[in-house]
Amino acid sequence: MGADVITVSCDTQFVHLAWQKDEKMLKEVTYPMGADPTGNLASLFGVYDEEKGLALRGTFIISPDGVLLNSEVNFFNMGRNIDELMRKFKANIHLAKKTNEGCPSKWKEEGDKTLVPSPELVGKVFEALQ
Amino acid sequence: MHDEEDPMDLVCCGLKVGQKVPDFKITTFEPTKGNFGEFSFSSEKKDKKKWTILFFYPADFTFV
Numbered sequence: 001m002g003a004d005v006i007t008v009s010c011d012t013q014f015v016h017l018a019w020q021k022d023e024k025m026l027k028e029v030t031y032p033m034g035a036d037p038t039g040n041l042a043s044l045f046g047v048y049d050e051e052k053g054l055a056l057r058g059t060f061i062i063s064p065d066g067v068l069l070n071s072e073v074n075f076f077n078m079g080r081n082i083d084e085l086m087r088k089f090k091a092n093i094h095l096a097k098k099t100n101e102g103c104p105s106k107w108k109e110e111g112d113k114t115l116v117p118s119p120e121l122v123g124k125v126f127e128a129l130q
Numbered sequence: 131m132h133d134e135e136d137p138m139d140l141v142c143c144g145l146k147v148g149q150k151v152p153d154f155k156i157t158t159f160e161p162t163k164g165n166f167g168e169f170s171f172s173s174e175k176k177d178k179k180k181w182t183i184l185f186f187y188p189a190d191f192t193f194v
Contacts, residue, residue: 003181006169008156011190013166016159019190032158032169041156046144047186058186062151064178066171071147076188089183 003061003089008034008041010048010055047073059085061092104129 011019016033020026034041036055042048047058059080061070070088074080091103094110101114106129113129115121121128145151153172160167174180 003183004174005183005185006156006158007185007187009187009189013157013159015190017164017166020159020161023191026161029161032160032167034156034158034169036156041154042186043143044145044152044154045184045186052188054188055186057188058184060145060184060186062182062184064175064180066151066175068145068147068149068151071145079193085183089181092181 002093005031006034007031008036008055010036010039010042010053012037045071061085061089063092063096 009016013033013035016035020029020033036042039048039050039053039055042055042058045058045060047056048054049056054076056076057074057078057080059070059072060068063069069092072080072085087108090109091107094114095101095103098114101116103112103114104125106112107114115125115128151171153170155168155170158167158169159165171182174182
């Protein structure tokens with residue numbers, strides 16, 4: 001899908017191996033599974049829970065030139081919506097090409113309406129999105 | 131000075147959206163190779179063509 005995905009937990013690479021081999025749901029997994037037993041990487045992204053020694057459910061999209069563009073963090077008990085992750089990813093790809101535009105909340109895919117901030121748009125966002 | 135904890139110390143740090151991500155390296159398990167490897171952010175970003183998605187979760191053997 002045009003991005004390198006890396007999953008990260010505070011388990012070691014040995015546990016990743018055991019889990020991936022054991023769990024049938026992970027049979028088709030191709031992405032690298034990162035091991036962060038010290039929590040250093042999770043701390044860098046602000047998702048390390050020191051008391052539990054675990055990483056919160058954080059998703060981060062980083063641009064090709066190394067800038068963090070999206071961050072979503074859920075508590076331990078809530079899963080993430082992959083459709084929303086894909087929406088953000090597609091919007092990033094669009095905005096990287098059209099740097100003067102903005103993707104509104106209902107933007108889903110290429111071809112959907114975007115906004116171009118300008119004096120004319122002030123107070124006219126509703127009309128611009130029709 | 132007093133021993134009370136400064137409330138500001140409780141505020142978590144971490145990268146903010148819009149900031150440049152510093153270089154990092156992480157040991158990996160590579161399911162396609164069945165072997166261990168290393169992910170290096172700087173080598174990933176060398177050609178400036180690839181997007182990166184980091185997906186943190188609490189623990190193996192639980193739901194993701």
